[in-house]
Each structure stands twice: as C-alpha cells, then as structure tokens.
Amino acid sequence: MSKLISKVACIGGGVIGGGWIARFLLNGIDVAVHDPSPDARRIVDEVLENARRAYARMLMAPLGPEGQLTFHDTLAAAVAGADYIQESVPERLDLKHTVIAAIEAAAPRDALIGSSTSGFRPSQLQEGMAHPERLFVAHPFNPVYLVPLVEIVGSPANTEAALDRAAEIQRETGLKPVRIRKEIDAHIGDRLLEAVWREALWLVHDDVATTEEIDDVIRFGFGLRWAQMGLFETYRIAGGEAGMKHFIEQFGPALKWPWTKLMDVPEMTDALAGKIGDQSDAQSGQHSIRELERIRDENLIGILQALRANDWGAGETLREMEDRFFERAKAVARATETDYRASMVLHETRVPGEWLDYNGHMTEFRYLQVFGDATDAFLGHIGMDDAYRSAGRSVYTVETHIRHLAETKVNTRLSVKSIVLGHDAKRIRLHHEMVDEAGQVQATAEHMLMHVDTEAGRASPMAASLTERLAALSPGQSGLEVPEHAGRPIRDIGWPEPEVS
Incomplete structure (x- = not known):
C-alpha cells in the first residue's frame, strides 16, 4: 500500500479519469469512483484491462495486490474518507465549480483536491472555495497509467507544503511531477x-x-x-x-x-x-479505438523500457516505479503469516500472451523471471529491504538449476512454493516449485544464494536481522522432505557414458 495515501476518490471516469483510476489501483491504492454516465463502468473496465496488460508487459516486478475499486451513486459517498480527490470532469468552468463545491462540502478537511484540467488556471478553479489552498491542478497526459508526466500548478492561495505533498503523492504512483512556476492558461504541455x-x-x-x-x-x-x-x-x-x-x-x-x-x-x-x-x-x-490504444501502449512500453536501460528521462521514473513495486511485494511477503512446516507461497502470477514463444508456451527466460521474483519475495520475507541494502549488504544468486516439466500455457495462474534446504552464516540454499491452479508442477528451480558486502565486493556474514528470521523458519522447514532431484547436476541423469574409440 501507499505510504502517503490509502484511499483516493476519482470524480469522473472517462478517458482521463479512467487512466487515473487504473494508475492508483495498480499501485495498491483503494479508489472510490463517482460518474453519473451510464457508460462509466464499461469505460473504466476497458481502461483497466489495457492498463493491467501494459503493466504486466512493462514491469519486471510482481504487480502485487490491487487496490479495491468501488462505484458510488453520489459524489459525497465517493469522497467520504478519501485522502486525495482527483477531479476529471469535462472542461467547463461552471461544471467544475459545481463539482469542486460539492467535493469541498463532503470531503475530509485535510484531503487534497487535484484537478485534471488541461486549460484552466488553479485560481479560476478556486473561486468561491472556503479553503482554496487545498485545490491545485494535477494535469496528466493520456494514457495516464503509462505516461509519467503530471503538471502540478498552484496559485498564490496554495501553500508550499500542500504542493510538496501533492507532488509526493504523484511520485508514489510512479508519476514524474513537474511544478509549474507560475499559473498560466493551458500550463506548459498543452x-x-x-x-x-x-x-x-x-x-x-x-x-x-x-x-x-x-x-x-x-x-x-x-x-x-x-x-x-x-x-x-x-x-x-x-x-x-x-x-x-x-x-x-x-x-x-x-x-x-x-x-x-x-x-x-x-x-x-x-x-x-x-x-x-x-x-x-x-x-x-x-483500427478500432481500443486497438489503437493497445498499439500505442505497446510502443510506449518499448520506448520506456529502452530509456530505463539507459536510466534516462522517463526511464528513470519507470525504474523508480518498478523499485516501489518490488518493495511492495517484499512488504506483503514480510507481513504474510506463514506456516513454516509447509512450503512457503510468497509469489503468484499469471502467464500473459507476450510470455509465449514460437511453440505456444511460456518462453525459457520467463521461467527464470518467475523464480527470480519468488526469490525476491523470499528475501523480502526474511527482511532484506531498502534499509538493509543501503547499509552495503545484499544477497546474490551464485548458482541456479531449473527443470522444465510442463508446457506452461497462456493465462495459467502460477504459484511458487518455496522451501529453504539449508543455510549458514553466508549462504542460503533455496528450492522453488512452480505449480498451476490444478496443482500440476510446471517447473522447479534450485538456487544457491550468497550474502555479500556490496562495497567490498566479497562474501560476508549476514546481519542479525536476516539470521534471526532464518533461525525462526528453520525448525519447520528442516522437517520437510528434500526433493529427490535437489542437488543433482545435469550430468547425473543416467545417460550412458560416451563410447571412446
């Protein structure tokens, strides 16, 4: 969940509003929606479908649990208890004044209000407000769930603290907020x-x-x-x-x-x-509009990933966003109540169509991705987080052995069952079993992990925070049966010895 906000209200669920809803939801934030249009639910569902598909393709990190989506017949019900409200109604100043007045009357006193307006100045929107300092412009670019820019525009009525908090909220969802120095019609981008x-x-x-x-x-x-x-x-x-x-x-x-x-x-x-x-x-x-949207998303994903490879421009924002998704996954793993007398299920995913190879099943490197994500979830579960790594310590995978046992098809729901085969002061021996929803084993992986001093570039003993968690799980894990194939190299599979002439 977000550290800054737990519930957002989105007033307006059209193309822009739907994009906001998708970005908040996929970042684990609950979203309450009010839109009187009879098409609002359909549009939001379609935008969400595209957004989920895009994030699965773009992010290497586990997506993690989504926020809860609710629709409300009244604006007051939607904004009740919201930490942040995003207004995305049509570009009519009279309509925006009416909606903003209703938001201010019903929303919690400390909730910030962002307007998606592409043209109006914040001082125009603040006319008639009792507390104009809480409203500002948060102007995104379509598709909101992929394009990271959001223009943050305040007026003389806004405090620096409010605008700083607004920018932090946007960063929390993977956006790149740009503060506009002076309010001006249509801001900068438009x-x-x-x-x-x-x-x-x-x-x-x-x-x-x-x-x-x-x-x-x-x-x-x-x-x-x-x-x-x-x-x-x-x-x-x-x-x-x-x-x-x-x-x-x-x-x-x-x-x-x-x-x-x-x-x-x-x-x-x-x-x-x-x-x-x-x-x-x-x-x-x-092309239909939905087809054009998917084509646009695929192209944007490719550009963003190329920029991320160079840690440049919007690629920096994507990397930071992905890091937050990894941390969310580890936080979920740490908070999971786990019975260590059984295999740990710390990572689940679904096989999207783009994971398939020319044979029609999951391509080879995606197996390693799933197992790698499961390892990251385990490491998060035992306490290897940002704070741990910032002290110059980490855990590296030094050896991997994967067995491919089934042709994993598209849309298969996968769970990874993990057990600790052993550990000492510097090493962890980990085994993963990838199973589908029917319980059929798709693949297994065995990893040797080494704790390292990242500044010195060599192996080092783990800190107490990790060894204590490992000690806590050891009694239960040590009672589990070690898989027969564990520790067997490829050469040990019973092939006949080659003839020597």
Missing part, C-alpha cells in the same frame, strides 16, 4: 502542443500535407528525439561542440522569418473538419 496543432491545421488547410504525412514527420523524425531529450537538449546537440550558444547564433535570425502562422489559426469550417476527418479515417480507420 501550450506547446497547441503551437504544433495550429501549424498542422494550416498545413492540412493549404494542402501542403495530409494528416498521415504530418504524423510521419513527427513519429519518424523529431518525435523520436523529443521522447528522450526534449527540445532544448536536442538543440544543444544540434549546436555541435559550441553548444546552445552556437545554435542560437546560427538559427536565431530565422525566428524573424515568416515560417509559421502561430498567431493565427484557420477557421474550422465544415470543409476543413471534413477534410481532416476523411484523412484521419484513411490513416487509421482500419
């Missing part, structure tokens, strides 16, 4: 997008390019650079060794040339709207 949008409308209006050609210029060109370096850092490189100063000296005069029409916009006539609609249909009409 103002930049509006400039590109205006120019794109003129290019279509004047038959310079179609919607597909403009999108191709972005996605095959500067969009790739923007995804990982943004605007100014990209141009710094374009300036060569002399950097940004040289770039400005070289290209600054072009700012006075009449290249763009940013101060004007073509009239959105029926003819222009029809042209854009027809070109968009020709470009993407073969």
Whole structure:
C-alpha cells in the first residue's frame, strides 16, 4: 500500500479519469469512483484491462495486490474518507465549480483536491472555495497509467507544503511531477502542443500535407528525439561542440522569418473538419479505438523500457516505479503469516500472451523471471529491504538449476512454493516449485544464494536481522522432505557414458 495515501476518490471516469483510476489501483491504492454516465463502468473496465496488460508487459516486478475499486451513486459517498480527490470532469468552468463545491462540502478537511484540467488556471478553479489552498491542478497526459508526466500548478492561495505533498503523492504512483512556476492558461504541455496543432491545421488547410504525412514527420523524425531529450537538449546537440550558444547564433535570425502562422489559426469550417476527418479515417480507420490504444501502449512500453536501460528521462521514473513495486511485494511477503512446516507461497502470477514463444508456451527466460521474483519475495520475507541494502549488504544468486516439466500455457495462474534446504552464516540454499491452479508442477528451480558486502565486493556474514528470521523458519522447514532431484547436476541423469574409440 501507499505510504502517503490509502484511499483516493476519482470524480469522473472517462478517458482521463479512467487512466487515473487504473494508475492508483495498480499501485495498491483503494479508489472510490463517482460518474453519473451510464457508460462509466464499461469505460473504466476497458481502461483497466489495457492498463493491467501494459503493466504486466512493462514491469519486471510482481504487480502485487490491487487496490479495491468501488462505484458510488453520489459524489459525497465517493469522497467520504478519501485522502486525495482527483477531479476529471469535462472542461467547463461552471461544471467544475459545481463539482469542486460539492467535493469541498463532503470531503475530509485535510484531503487534497487535484484537478485534471488541461486549460484552466488553479485560481479560476478556486473561486468561491472556503479553503482554496487545498485545490491545485494535477494535469496528466493520456494514457495516464503509462505516461509519467503530471503538471502540478498552484496559485498564490496554495501553500508550499500542500504542493510538496501533492507532488509526493504523484511520485508514489510512479508519476514524474513537474511544478509549474507560475499559473498560466493551458500550463506548459498543452501550450506547446497547441503551437504544433495550429501549424498542422494550416498545413492540412493549404494542402501542403495530409494528416498521415504530418504524423510521419513527427513519429519518424523529431518525435523520436523529443521522447528522450526534449527540445532544448536536442538543440544543444544540434549546436555541435559550441553548444546552445552556437545554435542560437546560427538559427536565431530565422525566428524573424515568416515560417509559421502561430498567431493565427484557420477557421474550422465544415470543409476543413471534413477534410481532416476523411484523412484521419484513411490513416487509421482500419483500427478500432481500443486497438489503437493497445498499439500505442505497446510502443510506449518499448520506448520506456529502452530509456530505463539507459536510466534516462522517463526511464528513470519507470525504474523508480518498478523499485516501489518490488518493495511492495517484499512488504506483503514480510507481513504474510506463514506456516513454516509447509512450503512457503510468497509469489503468484499469471502467464500473459507476450510470455509465449514460437511453440505456444511460456518462453525459457520467463521461467527464470518467475523464480527470480519468488526469490525476491523470499528475501523480502526474511527482511532484506531498502534499509538493509543501503547499509552495503545484499544477497546474490551464485548458482541456479531449473527443470522444465510442463508446457506452461497462456493465462495459467502460477504459484511458487518455496522451501529453504539449508543455510549458514553466508549462504542460503533455496528450492522453488512452480505449480498451476490444478496443482500440476510446471517447473522447479534450485538456487544457491550468497550474502555479500556490496562495497567490498566479497562474501560476508549476514546481519542479525536476516539470521534471526532464518533461525525462526528453520525448525519447520528442516522437517520437510528434500526433493529427490535437489542437488543433482545435469550430468547425473543416467545417460550412458560416451563410447571412446
């Protein structure tokens, strides 16, 4: 569970609201939803399905338990007991004023209120509030459950403490909060997008390019650079060794040339709207919206994972988010009441379709992933957490032996049954058995773990916090039957000796 909040109320469950709901839920936070639309539950369910699929593909960490999702007929019932409220109703100032007034009247006094508004300033939203300091703008980008940016915008009525807490709440769910220094219409992101949008409308209006050609210029060109370096850092490189100063000296005069029409916009006539609609249909009409969302998610996951590999940009946020998921899994394992006279079940998962290989069953490295996650859950159970590692201590796997016993199919629910075969001051010998929902063993793994001093780079005795937990489980675990295959190398499987000529 989140350390900062345990319950969120989401007022509005459309595309943006549904994305917020998914992000909070998948981060283990309870979410109460109010949306009078008859389609709200369906939309939320569909967004959640995509989000679960995306997280299973993107995160190496166990997803852990989701928060509890509830729908409420009244706004007051949804916000009751909430630590944080996210408002995501349509962009009408009168409607937002009505909803915010109802939230303020029913929500706990210390609950913060974030608005998803893409254009209104917080001071506009705070008009008429008794306690305007509790409301701020928390503007996300679609899909909210994947794109990490959220713009945090306050007004003079907000305190620094409230805005700092708002940013911490967003970080807790894997977001990258950017504090906007001054409130301004449309904040930062949408103002930049509006400039590109205006120019794109003129290019279509004047038959310079179609919607597909403009999108191709972005996605095959500067969009790739923007995804990982943004605007100014990209141009710094374009300036060569002399950097940004040289770039400005070289290209600054072009700012006075009449290249763009940013101060004007073509009239959105029926003819222009029809042209854009027809070109968009020709470009993407073969896909449903849900299909386009899944394609978008898959592409974003690939980009995010590539950035994570370099610990760069949004990849840093993903790594931090994944670390929190690992810690959540270990916290759950530590809190689990375990009967050590039986195998420990500390990790469960499901086989998604993307885990399959060309033979139609779970590919080889995913077996190791499941067993590795089970080992991490065990280590968390005995107390190896962030605080332990920050002291320069950890446990490394130094040897692994996996036996593949069944063709594990898609959507199979897997549980890992773990036993400690032995341990001493520096080592832990661990055995895992991966079973499906029917109890059939899919694979087994045996691991030798070594405790290390990470600063010295060598084996070292475990700290008392780990040895005490191991001592507590040893009486029960030592009474379990050691699997017959445990400790047997591959060469010890009864093959005939090779003939020597």
